[in-house]
Amino acid sequence: MKREIHPTFFWLWAFFLVTALIRLDEIRFNVLAIFATVALVYLFGLTPNRARVFKLALRLAVLAVFIRMLFAIFIGVPMPGNTLFTLPLIQLPDFLVGIRLGGDVTTQRLSTALAEVSLFAALIIAFGAANSLTTPTKILKAIPRRLYGVGVATALATTLTPQLAASVSRVRQAQFLRGQSATGIKSWRRIGTPVLEESLARSLDLAASLEARGYGAYVNPSRYRAIKWDLNHLVALLPLIYLALIFPLLTIPSSLAIFFFALILLSPLVALR
Amino acid sequence: MIYPNSEQTIIDNLSFSLAEGEFVLVIGETGIGKSSVLRLMNGLVPHHTGGILSGEIEVAGRSTRLLKPGELSDVVGIVGQNPINGFVCEIVEDEIAFTLETLGISPTVMRKRVEEVLDLLALAELRSREISSLSGGEQQRVAIAAALVAQPKVLLLDEPTSALDPIAAEEVLSILHRLVSDLGLTVVIAEHRLERVIQFVDRILLIKDSGQAELGDAREVLATSPIAPPLVELSRIANLPEVALTIREFRKAISDVRQVEPRSNQKTGEALVSIKNLSASYIDELSEYALSNLSLEIRSGEIVSIMGRNGAGKSTLLKSLVGLAPILSGNVYLSGQDPLKLSGKELIKEVGLVPQDASDLLIESSVARECARADLDNEAVPGKTLGIYQQLSADERSSIHPRDLSEGQKLILALSIQLSANPKVIALDEPTRGLDYQAKRKLISILKSIAAENRAVLIATHDVELVAELADRVVFLAEGELISQGQTHEALTSSPAFAPQVAKAFPGKGILTVAEASKALEK
Known part of the structure; x- marks a missing residue:
């Protein structure tokens, strides 16, 4: 049977990974971290719903890179370095001192931007991975027993959002069937009313279901198949913690460093699969 | 038992006890x-x-x-x-x-x-x-x-x-x-x-x-x-001493029955909808549906029902009529026109689709306002929708909130809204969900009268009893493919899973509905 992974594991992993990347501060580590994270996510396996969440994170990261590089090319302070190509300079009013549109695009300028944005993309993907590998319901169940009620309530709220999106698209289609193109502010009333009514009805159903199943009626709820932190979890996480907090890795030759880093990134695979 | 804000007694002086294992x-x-x-x-x-x-x-x-x-x-x-x-x-x-x-x-x-x-x-x-x-x-x-x-x-x-x-x-x-x-x-x-x-x-x-x-x-x-379910109605018609609860009981109790001439209803009106080699894929929040290489023609005055398991592509087929299903290949023509090229206003004059949740169509706070809006949307004479609704539902209350209508009345209201645009085709997705026998009977007579006005009626459903009463033709879908189509009689009697109760009660006799059975039993 597949080993159960503690719901907080991937969140901690993402946190220490990002910390390590900030300390290492090099593009190649960031890029490697991105690839390793994507590999981990697919090796640990996702359900279709969760895969959608991860794809969203990937798309967000790509968007971030795209926007940052666009800015790097068109706007920015002049920087020394090899000029790759030159864009026509656009005159801006006097009060915008220091901002320049167009001009020389240098390698230096691009690489600084790339360093920044690759870290940012790695951050989005690392936490996107954590979010998609552990469902919100599970992580909230892992919180202390006294907060069980709060946990369930929050989990319910998070699972209701996709349902709301689904009913908006369904009602939008229904309005289209009445010959109404559903765009603009006016359409919001036509869509909003049925959606609100439906979500109200749904909440009532849910409340009835919770009540009928004894939610809140008993003082001491118990935990089904609680997953514990064990040695394997620690083995999987410790190298990364070490890297993030203690050892900046730069003291060993750089060709070895990247190899070492790759090993660390794959440690969850060895310890937890 | 009385609910708040209501004067109606839901349950009055009821006493009963249930034993274990009942x-x-x-x-x-x-x-x-x-x-x-x-x-x-x-x-x-x-x-x-x-x-x-x-x-x-x-x-x-x-x-x-x-x-x-x-x-x-x-x-x-x-x-x-x-x-x-x-x-x-x-x-x-x-x-x-x-x-x-x-x-x-x-x-x-x-x-x-x-x-x-x-x-x-x-x-x-x-x-x-x-x-x-x-x-x-x-x-x-x-x-x-x-x-x-x-x-x-x-x-x-x-x-x-x-x-x-x-x-x-x-x-x-x-x-x-x-x-x-x-x-x-x-x-x-x-x-x-x-x-x-x-x-x-x-x-x-x-x-x-x-x-x-x-x-x-x-x-x-x-x-x-x-x-009463059809089997019980049959038992009453056949004057059985005891009502039959299973098909077996009924078959045992009943002696020989005459063969019935299958009703023939080949319609030869003009083709209103023609679908050629259609493939479509459709992914929503929950699941994935698809149609592959499907061809179908629907003529005026015809009632066609689309059957198949949940997720077989019934809804996708209906959606493709109004251009809501992303078409991969093939064509849909509504009286020779491509639905994707029609504007919303033109489209509702071709096809009126009532979705699975009929209440998605309803947005106003009263039936009268709902109908007035429909008149406006559909460029109809003021009062037309309300007229249709009251005629179909025989319900005079026009100030009631649509949410307070019964499922059947809600469906009729949605249908009236679509009808007031005078479409050539009426399509319904699972119309009998939550309807009781009475509401179903009413729906059947309404849909028959719509078809009699030379419109085509298309129903996606798995309610075999409805299909037996209503449809001229049945189309079976499985995994997005059209696996068979034919006259209702042949189609329903040949499939064991989709045979109505009445057909099972008279195997091989070509009887599908209670009305037909009562004729067969009389003679």
Whole structure:
């Protein structure tokens, strides 16, 4: 049977990974971290719903890179370095001192931007991975027993959002069937009313279901198949913690460093699969 | 029992007691209080809804007056009308365990019980699947499992099969039947589709108009009940000494019957819809549907029904008519025009589609306003929609909120809105969901009159009884492919899963409806 992974594991992993990347501060580590994270996510396996969440994170990261590089090319302070190509300079009013549109695009300028944005993309993907590998319901169940009620309530709220999106698209289609193109502010009333009514009805159903199943009626709820932190979890996480907090890795030759880093990134695979 | 803001007595002076291991069916017209009776039994009414209740209800010796529904959850389990709305977790196993977690059962006992229930409801294969990716029948089973895992003595189910295709319904009902006979569970079920459940039922609680109710042996109640499945109507027509509850009983009781000439209804009107080699794919929040290489022609004056399992592509086919399904290849023509090139206003003059949730179409706060808006939207003469609605529904109340209408009236309102645009084709997606026999009969006569006006009617449904009464032609879909089509008679009698009850009662006689059967029995 597949080993159960503690719901907080991937969140901690993402946190220490990002910390390590900030300390290492090099593009190649960031890029490697991105690839390793994507590999981990697919090796640990996702359900279709969760895969959608991860794809969203990937798309967000790509968007971030795209926007940052666009800015790097068109706007920015002049920087020394090899000029790759030159864009026509656009005159801006006097009060915008220091901002320049167009001009020389240098390698230096691009690489600084790339360093920044690759870290940012790695951050989005690392936490996107954590979010998609552990469902919100599970992580909230892992919180202390006294907060069980709060946990369930929050989990319910998070699972209701996709349902709301689904009913908006369904009602939008229904309005289209009445010959109404559903765009603009006016359409919001036509869509909003049925959606609100439906979500109200749904909440009532849910409340009835919770009540009928004894939610809140008993003082001491118990935990089904609680997953514990064990040695394997620690083995999987410790190298990364070490890297993030203690050892900046730069003291060993750089060709070895990247190899070492790759090993660390794959440690969850060895310890937890 | 009286609800807040209402003067109507839902249940009046009702007394009954149920024994262990009984299978009880609650019947009555829509909106008469079937759900209320179920919810009274676990205290959701009046604890959750408010209202005035007089009298005493005890379940396993505990009074619902003193205890909240949650404190009864270990003796009564309830499965609501839309189980998907009541789910708390994403994964099947967690959902089942949730009930036990709230009850504070110890982890080791919990583990054992979850495994038992998974086996009992044949869910072991699905244990780590996401609930939203399951089919309707599977979701229904998960909901039953989540209620059963607390080991209640009584299980209440509100219309468990109304959204299911015949095969999935059979699956759920036979599991319920096994629970009753093996575990001695008491099951109380409210259901419109009596033909599906009566064979399993011991006693029936019939709720009448005035809030009066009678509980009796299934046979006795059905002998006189105004609500009756086709088989019971047949027994009455054939003057059987005892009402037949199963097809076998009926076949035994009835002697030889004449062969009936199949009704011939080849329609030769102009082609209103023609679909050529259509392939479409469609992914929504929950699942993936597709059509592959499908060709179909629908003529004016024709009633065509599309049948198939849940997820076979029925809805996608209807959506492709209005350009809502992304077409990969092939063409759809509405009177020779491509729906994708028509504007919204032009489209509604070609096809009026009533979606699965008819209430999605309704946005206003009263029937009159709803109709006025429809007149405006559809560029019709003011008052036209309301006129159609009142003629079809025979309901004069125009200031009532659409949400307060019964399911049947809501459907008729949505249909009237679409009709006022004067479309050449009317398409309906699962129109009989939640309708009782009376509302269904009304719908049948309305749709027949629409077809008589030389419009084409297209229905996606798995209600075989409706198809038998109504359709000229049946199209079967499976996994997005058209697997067979033909005249209703041949199509329905040749498929065992989709044969209506009447056809099963007279095998090989070509009889599909109660009306035909009564003719055959007379001569």
